[in-house]
Amino acid sequence: MYSIGQLSKNTGVKVTTIRYYEEIGVLTEPERTQGHQRRYDVAALERLRFVKHARDLGFTIQAIESLIQLQESPEKSCKEATDIANEQLLDVRRRIKQLRSLEKELARIVKGCSGEGTSQSCYVLAALADHELCEKDH
Amino acid sequence: MYSIGQLSKNTGVKVTTIRYYEEIGVLTEPERTQGHQRRYDVAALERLRFVKHARDLGFTIQAIESLIQLQESPEKSCKEATDIANEQLLDVRRRIKQLRSLEKELARIVKGCSGEGTSQSCYVLAALADHELCEKDH
DNA sequence: CTTGAACCTCTAGTTACTGAAGATATTACA
DNA sequence: TGTAATATCTTCAGTAACTAGAGGTTCAAG
Structure with a gap:
């Protein structure tokens, strides 16, 4: 025990x-x-x-x-268990896909900024404020 | 307004x-x-x-x-904003990495099961019950 | 002026835990 | 056997980021 x-x-x-x-x-x-x-x-x-x-x-x-x-x-039936696992697998794949697109945009935003100026001219803040600066919708 | x-x-x-x-x-x-x-x-x-x-x-x-x-x-300084964005980027990458390894194992588990038998002999359930059946630690 | 949509506040629920307070149980050692 | 340290007990509240519902009020259009 x-x-x-x-x-x-x-x-x-x-x-x-x-x-x-x-x-x-x-x-x-x-x-x-x-x-x-x-x-x-x-x-x-x-x-x-x-x-x-x-x-x-x-x-x-x-x-x-x-x-x-x-x-x-x-x-x-074993099918139910397989279904649940499959659903989970699909979900994991969906999440990976979404995270990949986030990664891409974040990388782009970070890359656009040297980190040297003042926040007034910061590309990170500008990119977050303005959706137009995104490459595509998300 | x-x-x-x-x-x-x-x-x-x-x-x-x-x-x-x-x-x-x-x-x-x-x-x-x-x-x-x-x-x-x-x-x-x-x-x-x-x-x-x-x-x-x-x-x-x-x-x-x-x-x-x-x-x-x-x-x-703009650096703070860049730091935050960078931290977020690293976090996204960490999550992607983890999800990929989950995907791999789940795919393996799902693949091991035809879904046809009874749950008694289900590989999905066996794999979840027994960590030894994993390819590596997680 | 009425009616229906939009708005208000407040409370409680969601997921999957985590932490703390204050009391009791067990275990190891002298 | 006594005591001290550690482990456990229950209960309550908090976390993140919302979401939903009840019951009541305000707005805008016709």
Whole structure:
């Protein structure tokens, strides 16, 4: 059995976050000692690892809840899990695309300014003030 | 003079968001009609455009506040603005890098699963449960 | 002068945590 | 066994950047 601190060290999830996960139902309520402290079994550890890994990959808590549901009904179709992962993948790709276009414009703005004058003549500020200075819409 | 709705249409910033910006001090308090409704001048419109553009580029409200400070003291060095923009650029690049590595792993996970079996044997779920199946740390 | 759209304030909710206060439990060591 | 240090407990509030709704008032057009 693990204390909440040991669980935390084992997974890299903060103690407060573990309690939060319990509160919102992502983790089930663990046993308690007589003094009311939480004690976790290996299943809880594995579940938390799952959650951590999925969070690291950018899944929302909601998506993770769906995935847990699936895990717990092994007869269900695998397609749902694949769909969720796919959706996440598409989302990541969308975000990359958007960030790339931001990067481009930011790089252009930064490049246009030597950083030497006063802010009155700063190209960075001018570019931010005036959308017309953008290469294209965003 | 613009009403808050006209300002909203002109900038693409929602009415509620405009009021929120005022509350947190990003926009200064505008004049009011006798009936207590907000009326904005052109300066306010331009300032909101600036904020919108910077937000679209991913600047935090805090960074935007610094930029506004700079705009309002034209004798200050332009370097500060360039620094903020540069920091933002670096941050965008960091995020892109991280998302790329997520994309890679997600693609691998999704690819490993046909979506046809039951969730019991689902590779997506297995990969999320077991960090060992990852190609590298993240 | 009426009517309907736009506006007002205030409160609460969103996501996914994080931190602090003040009290209690456990553990290690003497 | 006693005590001190560390860990844990609950509860509440705060973070970023909005968004939405209730219930009431004002404006502008016909």
